[in-house]
Amino acid sequence: MSTAAAYAVPDLAAHVVQAASSSPGAFFSYFLDNRARTLDWLWAHTWLSVVPVLVGLLLALPLGWLARRYSFVYPPMMSITGVLYTVPSIALFVLIPPLVGLDPLSPLQVPIALSLYSTALLVRVVADGLAAVPQDTIAAATAIGFRPVNRFFKVELPIAVPVITAGLRVAIVANVSIVAVAGTIGMTNLGLLFDEGFKLSTDTPYYPPIVLGIVLCVLLALVLDALVVALDRSLTPWRRAVRR
Amino acid sequence: MIRFDRATKKYPDGTVAVDELELEAPTGQITVLVGPSGCGKTTSLRMVNRMIEPTSGTIWLDDTDTASMPAHELRRKIGYVIQHAGLFPHRTIVDNVATVPYLLGTGKREARSRAMELLERVGLDPAFAKRYPAQLSGGQQQRVGVARALAADPPVMLMDEPFSAVDPVVRDQLQDEFLRLQGELGKTIVFVTHDIDEAIKLGDRVAVLRVGGTLAQVAPPAELLSRPVDSFVAGFVGRDRGYRALGFTESGALPTHDEPTARLGEAVPQGHDLVLVVDGEQRPQGWLDPASARGTVEESDLLRGGTLATQGGTLRAALDACLSSPSRRGVVVDEQGRLLGSLTAREVLDLIERDEEPA
Ligand SMILES: Nc1ncnc2c1ncn2[C@@H]1O[C@H](COP(=O)(O)OP(=O)(O)O)[C@@H](O)[C@H]1O
Ligand SMILES: [Mg+2]
Numbered sequence: 001m002s003t004a005a006a007y008a009v010p011d012l013a014a015h016v017v018q019a020a021s022s023s024p025g026a027f028f029s030y031f032l033d034n035r036a037r038t039l040d041w042l043w044a045h046t047w048l049s050v051v052p053v054l055v056g057l058l059l060a061l062p063l064g065w066l067a068r069r070y071s072f073v074y075p076p077m078m079s080i081t082g083v084l085y086t087v088p089s090i091a092l093f094v095l096i097p098p099l100v101g102l103d104p105l106s107p108l109q110v111p112i113a114l115s116l117y118s119t120a121l122l123v124r125v126v127a128d129g130l131a132a133v134p135q136d137t138i139a140a141a142t143a144i145g146f147r148p149v150n151r152f153f154k155v156e157l158p159i160a161v162p163v164i165t166a167g168l169r170v171a172i173v174a175n176v177s178i179v180a181v182a183g184t185i186g187m188t189n190l191g192l193l194f195d196e197g198f199k200l201s202t203d204t205p206y207y208p209p210i211v212l213g214i215v216l217c218v219l220l221a222l223v224l225d226a227l228v229v230a231l232d233r234s235l236t237p238w239r240r241a242v243r244r
Numbered sequence: 245m246i247r248f249d250r251a252t253k254k255y256p257d258g259t260v261a262v263d264e265l266e267l268e269a270p271t272g273q274i275t276v277l278v279g280p281s282g283c284g285k286t287t288s289l290r291m292v293n294r295m296i297e298p299t300s301g302t303i304w305l306d307d308t309d310t311a312s313m314p315a316h317e318l319r320r321k322i323g324y325v326i327q328h329a330g331l332f333p334h335r336t337i338v339d340n341v342a343t344v345p346y347l348l349g350t351g352k353r354e355a356r357s358r359a360m361e362l363l364e365r366v367g368l369d370p371a372f373a374k375r376y377p378a379q380l381s382g383g384q385q386q387r388v389g390v391a392r393a394l395a396a397d398p399p400v401m402l403m404d405e406p407f408s409a410v411d412p413v414v415r416d417q418l419q420d421e422f423l424r425l426q427g428e429l430g431k432t433i434v435f436v437t438h439d440i441d442e443a444i445k446l447g448d449r450v451a452v453l454r455v456g457g458t459l460a461q462v463a464p465p466a467e468l469l470s471r472p473v474d475s476f477v478a479g480f481v482g483r484d485r486g487y488r489a490l491g492f493t494e495s496g497a498l499p500t501h502d503e504p505t506a507r508l509g510e511a512v513p514q515g516h517d518l519v520l521v522v523d524g525e526q527r528p529q530g531w532l533d534p535a536s537a538r539g540t541v542e543e544s545d546l547l548r549g550g551t552l553a554t555q556g557g558t559l560r561a562a563l564d565a566c567l568s569s570p571s572r573r574g575v576v577v578d579e580q581g582r583l584l585g586s587l588t589a590r591e592v593l594d595l596i597e598r599d600e601e602p603a
Contacts, residue, residue: 134328134333136326136327136328136329136330137330137331137332139295139330140326140329142295142319143293143295143322143326143402144319144320144343144347144392145316145317145319145320145344146316146347158334159334161334238333238335238336238376241376241379242378242379
């Protein structure tokens with residue numbers, strides 16, 4: 001909890017004495033009083049949600065290609081990534097430092113764990129997206145004289161974009177919620193708001209930090225999701241043309 | 245010229261798809277590979293551009309062993325058209341067509357203007373250029389597939405059942421346009437189909453394969469129909485091959501009789517015999533049954549069942565004109581479609597029997 005402690009809560013007492021902690025007024029004054037700190041957490045939360053998905057995508061592209069290219073790779077790879085995804089996030093956070101030789105409270109453990117999750121999710125997405133590229137199209141590309149690498153980037157990957165972006169949407173939204181869990185082990189992000197909410201609710205429930213945490217997490221998820229949708233649309237003008 | 249020199253393909257599972265194939269596809273001609281499903285047509289075709297490597301044997305492109313150059317370079321010299329066109333769904337029509345020029349490093353502007361020409365050449369409205377493949381019908385997509393294969397002006401074209409997936413009317417149209425295009429371009433083409441009618445219509449030479457990937461017979465279409473080498477080929481080319489073979493025999497000058505005629509708008513003639521009705525320029529319009537018409541000859545009185553034989557056409561057209569005619573007298577016209585006279589099926593049969601080599 002060292003990171004959380006670093007943010008000394010100056011007006012804690014003032015909040016505790018407020019009676020109707022569930023009123024909108026209490027919520028807004030809590031936000032305004034803690035604006036700078038909350039925005040810092042939101043910013044950290046954003047990075048922690050986005051960067052691991054990008055890392056995951058970079059890893060998933062070659063792995064998904066392998067699973068697609070060599071059919072004997074597909075089943076074991078799907079089993080491994082599936083199992084990985086079922087490991088509870090909190091356990092993964094705790095397991096990673098000893099596994100990769102990091103300090104138990106290293107700030108890297110959370111991004112590493114999230115990158116693993118994202119990779120696990122996206123390997124299947126990439127493999128299935130590539131599998132959905134019509135065989136005729138691939139055969140035509142080969143016959144025309146595309147070499148394999150060029151064909152992957154110019155034909156197969158662009159056609160797989162809709163499936164991959166659908167996976168990215170799931171991965172990024174899932175990350176927003178998993179990152180919050182990391183707040184409870186002291187990583188700087190919106191999860192700290194829940195931590196604080198629990199701490200301040202020892203005698204009577206104190207809602208403002210919890211509500212604020214939920215609202216900001218949901219807003220963040222919606223914005224990131226919308227960004228992925230926008231990316232998808234800019235990469236696939238051909239799909240919209242057809243729907244007309 | 246493409247030459248299969250004892251080309252063999254054995255798949256890892258033991259299937260021998262093509263067995264010691266010896267075949268030559270002459271320069272500037274259409275060589276059709278035809279045979280039942282699974283006889284190794286696609287495998288043979290794909291060995292030419294090395295999408296499938298032969299297990300043994302050699303495939304020559306003129307004097308070059310195809311195995312001696314990098315596969316992607318070989319492929320860029322060979323146009324390839326497949327059944328469902330295999331267009332790139334994420335690229336516009338014009339960019340689909342320009343793909344090979346792009347790969348060869350041609351500038352965007354030049355590649356596109358060439359692509360636009362090609363679209364027109366294959367009979368596609370240039371307005372389609374900016375659309376995506378899914379916005380086109382199957383027949384239109386297939387035209388784009390042909391244009392794409394032609395884009396780098398390759399001397400050789402491989403076509404794998406390119407017209408099989410479109411409806412019969414469109415298929416007929418695509419075939420006719422393909423022949424017209426080939427008349428202009430004179431490519432060396434290997435064309436695969438399972439449809440013997442298509443093979444006979446399109447091929448300068450037709451190679452019949454049997455399951456197991458062996459060559460049963462290779463011959464010009466007329467010879468294939470008139471002299472199949474064995475019962476397999478005979479069975480494959482079909483029941484009415486005798487009749488179809490007449491389509492390759494020129495009739496020469498047809499002996500015609502004068503045919504009495506009537507004109508539209510004139511009074512219906514007397515008698516019981518069917519009368520041929522012509523327009524102001526002696527072009528046959530149909531037959532009239534005087535017994536069932538009154539007053540003047542109207543369009544609605546005409547029986548239009550008969551086909552017309554053109555003087556200098558084929559014996560098949562002449563015989564068909566007789567067989568399809570409501571009066572059983574076949575109508576013969578000149579190149580401009582003007583009436584020359586009529587003849588009977590018996591007279592056509594005499595011509596066929598007199599022909600030294602009935603084809
Ligand atoms: N990749 C493959 N592995 C094993 N057998 C194959 C493969 N491709 C085709 N075959 C077999 O080879 C034979 C010829 O196939 P193909 O060339 O596709 O025939 P066609 O095009 O005449 O229908 C068939 O028996 C088919 O099942
Ligand atoms: Mg085939």
